Amino acid sequence: MTGLLVFGRTGQVAQELALLAPDAVFLGREGADLTDPQACAAAIIAARPQAVINAAAYTAVDRAETDTEAARLVNADAPAAMARACAELGIPFVHISTDYVFDGSGEEARAEDAPTGPLGAYGATKLAGEQAVAQAGGQWAVMRTSWVFSAHGANFVRTMLRLGAERDRLTVVADQIGGPTPAADIASAALTITAAMQGDPAKGGRYHFAGAPDTSWAGFAREIMAQAGLGAEIADIPSSDYPTPAARPLNSRLDCSRIAQDFGIARPDWRAGLARVLDQLKDKP
Numbered sequence: 001m002t003g004l005l006v007f008g009r010t011g012q013v014a015q016e017l018a019l020l021a022p023d024a025v026f027l028g029r030e031g032a033d034l035t036d037p038q039a040c041a042a043a044i045i046a047a048r049p050q051a052v053i054n055a056a057a058y059t060a061v062d063r064a065e066t067d068t069e070a071a072r073l074v075n076a077d078a079p080a081a082m083a084r085a086c087a088e089l090g091i092p093f094v095h096i097s098t099d100y101v102f103d104g105s106g107e108e109a110r111a112e113d114a115p116t117g118p119l120g121a122y123g124a125t126k127l128a129g130e131q132a133v134a135q136a137g138g139q140w141a142v143m144r145t146s147w148v149f150s151a152h153g154a155n156f157v158r159t160m161l162r163l164g165a166e167r168d169r170l171t172v173v174a175d176q177i178g179g180p181t182p183a184a185d186i187a188s189a190a191l192t193i194t195a196a197m198q199g200d201p202a203k204g205g206r207y208h209f210a211g212a213p214d215t216s217w218a219g220f221a222r223e224i225m226a227q228a229g230l231g232a233e234i235a236d237i238p239s240s241d242y243p244t245p246a247a248r249p250l251n252s253r254l255d256c257s258r259i260a261q262d263f264g265i266a267r268p269d270w271r272a273g274l275a276r277v278l279d280q281l282k283d284k285p
Helices: 012-020 037-047 068-089 121-134 156-166 183-199 217-228 257-263 270-282
Strands: 004-007 025-027 051-054 093-098 140-145 169-173 205-208 233-237
Touching: 004 012, 004 037, 012 025, 012 183, 037 068, 051 068, 051 183, 068 093, 068 121, 093 121, 093 183, 121 140, 140 183, 156 169, 156 217, 156 270, 169 217, 183 257, 183 270, 205 257, 217 233, 217 270
Parallel strands: 004 025, 004 051, 051 093, 093 140, 140 205, 169 233
Antiparallel strands: none
């Protein structure tokens, strides 16, 4: 019997989970093709784990606008099949979602029960996945997060470090506001929730988890330059000056009080997380 089974191996959160839970079993594409939902369910039934975390997703926001079928399979149908398999075994299922399920209007932080309204295919497929997980009949938790960064893979921090070393001035969107979130803290929170659910079958539901304080992408970029000792000037621009195939929510503020109340998990200071990531990148070739 496997203790913890994790879907995802190369993603930012999966790599952090591997550091925190080295005894867990991690399934990459070769172990479970997320475009084949029944294969994902079969992998759970075969492993008979004590809990499952889904840290895998189709995250190419712009490509999802034209590759909608693949995004739907990975973000909606696969988590649905996983959740049903977990319900069949009577084990907790923890699924990581996104702030993109909201329309980004207003300036208030969104609570878990706030009306959803995704702006594109990525958010729509992630919302469909959340709904399917909730309807599967088992013990589940969905953790919506935002602006994920780490020392691994492609993310805003690594992009800014590269561009900041090449250029004297960078234009960065300043009218999208949210909470940058270290992948390490997401992994830690997911493990805390999983353990709590194993100890109490009544625990679970939807939760928001994002770094603090809320900032803009431009504000995030300035802190990256400051901590990394790079001199690139950050110039604010509106989202309209940086058009993308998929619209981004302007307001990605998440109310994270419920996860603190139910699990004692506080919002992490993303500036401290950034310092840790920069230290890790110094050791990378």
